[in-house]
Amino acid sequence: MTTANHSQVTGFVLLGFSQVWELRLFFFIVFSVVYLMTVTGNLLIVAVVTSDPRLHTTMYFLLGNLSFLDFCYSSIMAPRMLADLLSRKPVISFGGCLTQLFFFHFIGGIKIFLLTVMVYDRYVAISQPLRYMLIMNRTVCGLLVAASWVGGFIHSIAQVGLTAQLPFCGPDKLDNFYCDVPQLIKLACTDTFVLELLMVSNNGLVTLMCFLVLLGSYTALLVMLRSHSREGRSKALSTCASHIAVVTLIFVPCLYIYARPFRTFPMDKVVSVLYTMVTPMLNPAIYTLRNKEVIIAMKKLWRRQKDLLDPLEH
Template identity: 45%
Template sequence: MENKNNITKFILLGLSQKKEIEILCFLLFLLCYVGILIGNLLVMISISSSQLMKQLINFFLSHLSLADICYTSTVTPKLIADLLAAKKTISYHGCMTQLFTMHFFGRIEVFILTGMAFDLYVTICKSLCYTLIMTRQECGAMIAASGAGGFLPSFGQFLLAIFLHYCGPNEIDHYFCDVYPSLKLACTDTTRIGLLVIANLGLMGLVTSVVLLRFYAVILHTVRSYSVENRSKALSTCSSHITVVVLFISPLFFILIITFLWSSGSVRMGLLVSIPEDRVFSLFYTIIAPMFNPLIYTLRNMEMKNAIKKLWCHITVRKDMN
């Protein structure tokens, strides 16, 4: 799409202006990104090459791992490269692409987590009807719906961003291109657009939160009648999923509050001029959550541990044979 703005590139201010901190963050985030790739690829390969793929919760988990890789790859490689760069710049088209893909894959991840919560709900609360409700076709349809549900609102936000006029300044006070830091640079009044962004993000956050809380409440009520052993097993499975959801979604609510304060004029009035905390919270859902997801889902899952061990033994044997 043709850029009709005066700005052809943006300058990202990044996480810190201190070189020592940037070098430390470079080493840390490089290790995190390698861990994200290895961990999630290991989960995907272990599931697809074993009997675990027959379990529908693992079908969701393999897609969650793929979404994690795609999601963090929209931001993390650029962040790592910028930490060693003298000047952190991104082209206008690159910025708009990053803005769209980050929200697209992020929304897909939220919807997949909701699908996994539904699977847990059916497993625990509707166990006799599980095979009728949760079929491979139904799960495939839920993954497809997650893709559509991620694309439509993200594309809407993308259209709002590209039709704004940017004439300067071109410094984005963040380490990646997001909606509300970009709105600050527009030359026109963005109050209404800010409210649309809040409605877009807030509606999805509210609906998914209500749905997730509903599932968890019914699950917790149901397991009260279980035996001690079965209750412990059910709660262990649920706690892993709840931990992943909290790690990923909680920081998003903080960012939503920041967006609301900006749209209401708090930033312009000087009440919220500089908030480095928003970048710290952003690290939770762009890097930390995708890194911990494989660990959280494998540490308490003996079947997953066994599948990974078999995969590792298979790779080791093949190396010895060669």
Template identity: 45%
Template sequence: MDNVTVLMEFILLGFSDLPNLQGFLFGIFLVIYLSILIGNGLLIVITKINPALHTPMYFFLQNFSFLEICYTSVTFPRMLADLWSQKRTISFVACAVQTCFLYILGVTECLLLGVMAYDRYVAICKPLYYPLIMNHKLCVQLVVASWVIGVPVLIEETYQIFSLNFCGPNLINHIFCDSPPLFKLACGDTYNVEVSVHVAALIFIITPFLSIIASYGKIITTVLKLPSTSRRSKAFSTCSSHLMVVCLFYGSGSIVYLRPKSSQTDKILSLFYTIVTPMFNPMIYSLRNKDVIDALKQLLQVK
């Protein structure tokens, strides 16, 4: 009977080790979540209604902002509900669904960041061919590919994880369902599944990252050859926002998923790349982008 109970539900410990701060954490995370929804939503509206921003770069940014909203919505409402009600149980199926969507959206973010790097590469290294290469049809195809290319593999990975025999404690020491803490609860040998998860991570995390490095390697080489300092500065400034987001997302995500074993720092790091990156994305792209600032001013002046 105990085994059946464990298989039917898990308990997300989250921040239960801070009982006196539950209300405070709820308030803080609610404000952060609302700021993510408003900030990224506003960025979507701006890039959609302003004709000056109807370019491939802002088309990708529009999709990236929508992705950020979806990504945080997979974990945030559940975390807020747990902090408010103190009921931390999550059903086996809900846990599997959350894990699957978390992986699909995470991989989509990696791929979309790679696509955005390629867009910058074409814009700077092949400016004369940019309108021809980055036509609307190709942009749509790249976005659709980013969303769907990893879905079959990640559904299979999720199935393998939740096909393990969970016969021990059902306490997940994490803020959401994820493979590292789940492996700790599984009975029997999990080596093959862990290897499979790490291989998938290498493919879908490292491959886009390498493409980003390759794109910026060529961008730097091209920019350094420009005769004018102002032109070099302008070229680099168009890439700085994207680079900041890449560093935030990959820096924390790679540490969590590409290490053999998890640790207590995983909670903080997971919180970092699932919350901080989506929260700062609108700020990074608006504060460092004159076109977005001008579009925002125009929007706010409309009565």
């Protein structure tokens, strides 16, 4: 189909979760609480890692970066989604849709690459403890994080570049609560089979390869820990367990959405909510509840803020 006899779509109607007002209000309250907890938890970790000199290490630098990315990731769509839940007809412009798509995959791509860097950091720490500070120095760590940002940008700009060239001449109803590739390209008035293959290759295969590399790395780490002392093994296992939990929460939903043909399934929106809203909220809890150093640093930050406020109250 060509666009010769059709007008170009200038915006999309986001169908969201439900058209029933009572359900929309319920979702608004629930997701408002989730978003508030996400922002508070992730920014708290960033503040703690930044303020405590004892946490100025490679591992916590990467953890602080992940928390900042989780804050950005949830903020890309949550405020807009909350506003749309209270709107009678939520519409997003074509430019706004592409902008949301770009930042969603930009931050998401950085997170995937950063998690790969984090497992490499743990691998070096466990396999080369005496040379760890030499191998993972600040310069190397900074370069790896910068490479993650570059990788995320390349991944995202490819998504937007391919999608922006498609003709959209109707329908204009997007069956989601945010703009994403699987639903968006289905609205194009042209054959998108080849484009779907490219998108699955860019999204699904890259995610799958990173996931397999991470699984292989964690398997090698667990085997390596058998030769460590009980105390060292317990501490390393605690850190690895946190990483594995976060990796599972991020990669499994992404593989479900992107590593398959772009068809609509009943669980799609539930899985989308899981990795866009729930996972960024859970990540701080997963890391902080299992990490004594972070908990101690949080208590110190709390006492410091309390000491600063006490003179003002008197």
